[in-house]
Amino acid sequence: MIRHPLRVLTALATLAALSTPARAAPQVEFQRLTWTEIRDAIRSGYETIIVPVGGTEQSGPYIAVGKHNVRAQALADRIAHELGNTLVAPVIAYVPEGSTSPRTSHMRFPGTISVTPAVFDGLLKSAAESFRVQGFHLVAFIADHGGYRAEMCKVAAQLDKSWSGTGAHAACVNDYYTVIAGPYAQALREKGLGADVGTHADLSDTSLMLAVDPSMVRMSALKTAPKPTEADGVYGGDPRPASAALGQIGVDMQVNAAVAEIRKLRDQAH
Numbered sequence: 001m002i003r004h005p006l007r008v009l010t011a012l013a014t015l016a017a018l019s020t021p022a023r024a025a026p027q028v029e030f031q032r033l034t035w036t037e038i039r040d041a042i043r044s045g046y047e048t049i050i051v052p053v054g055g056t057e058q059s060g061p062y063i064a065v066g067k068h069n070v071r072a073q074a075l076a077d078r079i080a081h082e083l084g085n086t087l088v089a090p091v092i093a094y095v096p097e098g099s100t101s102p103r104t105s106h107m108r109f110p111g112t113i114s115v116t117p118a119v120f121d122g123l124l125k126s127a128a129e130s131f132r133v134q135g136f137h138l139v140a141f142i143a144d145h146g147g148y149r150a151e152m153c154k155v156a157a158q159l160d161k162s163w164s165g166t167g168a169h170a171a172c173v174n175d176y177y178t179v180i181a182g183p184y185a186q187a188l189r190e191k192g193l194g195a196d197v198g199t200h201a202d203l204s205d206t207s208l209m210l211a212v213d214p215s216m217v218r219m220s221a222l223k224t225a226p227k228p229t230e231a232d233g234v235y236g237g238d239p240r241p242a243s244a245a246l247g248q249i250g251v252d253m254q255v256n257a258a259v260a261e262i263r264k265l266r267d268q269a270h
Contacts, residue, residue: 028080029073031090038134041087047137048086048266050173051127052076053152055095055145058109060201060234062222065111067209069093072144074212075176075251079142079258086262087136089127095148096120105147109233117151124155132168138269139168140262142176149177171265175257180204184250193246198236201228204250206239211247 027033030049033041054069064070069091080086097114098105106112115123128139141156143149153172160170185197188204196203209216222242228234 026081028077028086028088029090030087033087038087042135046085046087047135048083048262049089049131049136049139050076050080050086050262051089051092051124051131051139051141053092053095053124053141053143053145053148055097055147056093056111056113057097057106057145058111058201058233059205060228060232060239062218062225062228062239063201063206063209064216066093067205067216068144070216071208071212072142075144075254075258076142078255079176079262082255082259083262089131092123092127094120094123095145096151097147106233117148120148120151121155124152125159128155128159128170132163132166137168138262138266139170140173140265141171142173142258144177146177169265169269171262173258173261173265175261176254179253179257180208180250184253187249187253188246191246193241196238196241198234198238200235201233201239202235202237203239203242203246204237206242207244207247208250209247210242210244211251214244217242 027037030038052072052075054066054072056065056069057067058065059067073088073091076088076091080088094113094115096117097112098107100107100114107114124141131139139156139159141152143152149172153174156170156172163169184204185194188194188197193203206217206222210219219242222240225240227238227240
């Protein structure tokens with residue numbers, strides 16, 4: 001005889017809930033969808049696609065070379081979820097990083113992969129055209145790395161002009177990148193960390209990476225290291241005080257700035 005049927009039913013319901021997998025958030029990554037899922041998404045109003053552009057380069061002794069790719073993917077996914085009706089293209093990991101003969105810029109270090117500006121331009125244009133003919137109305141490029149940003153924005157402007165009258169637009173999302181040297185750097189200065197902010201593999205760069213994926217940072221080695229220099233691949237500042245909490249400030253700023261800019265672009269397009 002069961003004396004407390006309500007308790008039993010409650011316990012069974014709890015066990016059932018625990019054994020049922022949590023419902024996954026809608027998938028926004030283009031590469032994880034089938035062609036029919038992409039077709040149906042476009043038909044249902046997914047008119048925007050974000051093209052995250054990363055890069056494979058040295059980032060000092062303490063950040064893995066795929067830094068930009070991992071960050072661009074994670075932040076683009078967040079941006080797409082917040083926008084709604086948006087997919088995220090595969091990250092473009094091959095970008096101009098300097099000459100190979102003679103070796104210049106980041107190509108002076110092992111771990112960097114570089115392509116010519118002409119190859120980069122052709123890749124961006126071909127990818128964007130692929131998305132346009134499938135039915136996307138806005139192709140929004142975001143750059144996680146400043147070295148090629150001007151070239152990327154030039155290509156976006158050229159595409160947008162060439163698509164005039166088609167109902168499709170291409171755009172360079174500037175605020176995603178510029179917020180780092182602007183409001184984010186100012187936020188770090190207000191915390192008394194201005195002297196630690198440089199331009200590459202510095203406090204802000206390392207903190208951003210820690211907030212997105214700490215496995216990409218060799219933090220234990222960094223904490224015991226002397227201050228890295230440009231010879232180590234660190235351009236200005238000091239990455240040693242970096243933390244995920246500091247990085248989250250910048251990540252949130254990047255996402256919020258990009259969402260606001262893309263919403264404005266979509267409103268203008270309509």
